[in-house]
Amino acid sequence: MKFFPSNSLKTGIEISQGNIKSALLLKKKEGIFIRTLSLVNIPEETLKPSFKMENIIDEKAFHSCLKKCRKEIEFKKAGVALPDASIKVLIKEFNDLPKGAREINELILWTVSSSLHLDVDQIRVSWKSMGRNLENKHVFLIALGMDDVLAQYEKAFKRAGITAEVLAPAGLNQFDFYSAILPQKGRIAYLGLFNDFLNIFVFDGGIPIFYKLIKKGFLNKKHSSAIEDIDLLIQYFFTENPDFEIERFYIASHMKSVVQVQLILQDMGQAEFTLMDEEQFIDFETSSTANAGPMPLPFYSGAFGAAMSS
Structure with missing residues (x-):
């Protein structure tokens, strides 16, 4: 941050x-x-x-x-x-990178515009290098508008x-606000449960491997429906990464009930979790x-x- x-x-x-x-x-x-x-x-x-x-x-x-x-x-x-x-968030991996920041920006622009079938002149990108993953690939977190x-x-x-x-x-x-207390080691997941959306961000040793957001609010819905949405979000990750074991969930939300969180994560077995406290x-x-x-x-x-x- x-x-x-x-x-x-x-x-x-x-x-x-x-x-x-x-x-x-x-x-x-x-x-x-x-x-x-x-x-x-x-x-x-x-x-x-x-x-x-x-x-x-x-x-x-x-x-x-x-x-x-x-x-x-x-x-x-x-x-x-x-x-x-209004803005898409992507995680992209690259085997090799050009030397300069300008050239890296051009590579990222070309890559995301091609994958989304958009003209380079139509879009703006903001990116952050997140380091190298276990496969020695360069990992970038990209915001695209x-x-x-x-x-x-x-x-x-x-x-x-x-x-x-x-x-x-x-x-x-x-x-970004909550990330100050997230560890840089281990296989962890940040789970955001908010009014306008639900999102999950998964890290392996501080390197992001997965980001997904669904635009459904956690509040103005039936409780059972909200839990189903969260379950779908988590299961989507495991469908894409069947062999990955999340060691701990870090949960950001207005919801501070341990019982409710246990209900949400009940399909994860004995999943460890931390309810993050803004104070x-x-x-x-x-x-x-x-x-x-x-x-x-x-x-x-x-x-x-x-x-x-x-």
């Missing part, structure tokens, strides 16, 4: 179809502290997240929401977590007086009057991660 410099303020915002969540964070020697939180609801028919189609349906309504958000937080620059439907879609968001931010320093999918921003690595500033209001801290994790990556 890329933390921001000491004693500096950073803002992160997470955009979903239903609301904009914002967080103003302060990084001090003692840790990371929340100064202000904001939640602005987005009217229906304003935003429709999509990878290829324009996302902002009602530009006037979206502009009003951004202005209200900026007024409540009072910021000019922010890291931005976009809806996961359509230029027209990202430009539409950037235009909206600029009109509202906001500089979007970093654009990334919400799922990765949330993972382990973030807290409210002593002088702050901020509070999470109707939404507990896990619901702001995308905004937290966006702030930390900017």
Whole structure:
């Protein structure tokens, strides 16, 4: 995770179809502290997240929401977590790499554009080298967005007086926030159970081998249906990797019930798991009057991660 410099303020915002969540964070020697939180609801028919189609349906309504958000937080620059439907996340392996970063970028652009049958000029990629796997292949984590879609968001931010320093999918921003406590050794899985999506990220010795997200919320559903969705997500991984044994699940969610987690993982046998607690690595500033209001801290994790990556 890329933390921001000491004693500096950073803002992160997470955009979903239903609301904009914002967080103003302060990084001090003692840790990371929340100064202000904001939640602005987005009217229906304003935003429709999509990878290829324009996302902002009602530009006037979206502009009003951004202005209200900026007024409540009072910021000019922010890291931005976009809806996961707007950006694809891929893991790619390469046997050999060119020497320069520019040449690597061109290789990644060509590879993902070819695999998805898209023109290179239509897309933007952001990538991170994750090291080499056991087969000695170079592993890259790649975020891919359509230029027209990202430009539409950037235009909206600029009109509202906001500089979007970093654009990334919400799922990765949330993972970035929680990743500080994940071990770099062993076969582990990060399982995110959130309102707009469920995702799983599997690592072998710190190297990602699998990422999958399904755009179904964990809240506004029947409990049994949500558990079925999570089970399908996990079983999809084991279908692709039948010989891989996950040693421990690290679970990020508003849900903090050990009994519920055991129910979700019951088909995994004696699966070990850790429920991650946000208060382990973030807290409210002593002088702050901020509070999470109707939404507990896990619901702001995308905004937290966006702030930390900017």
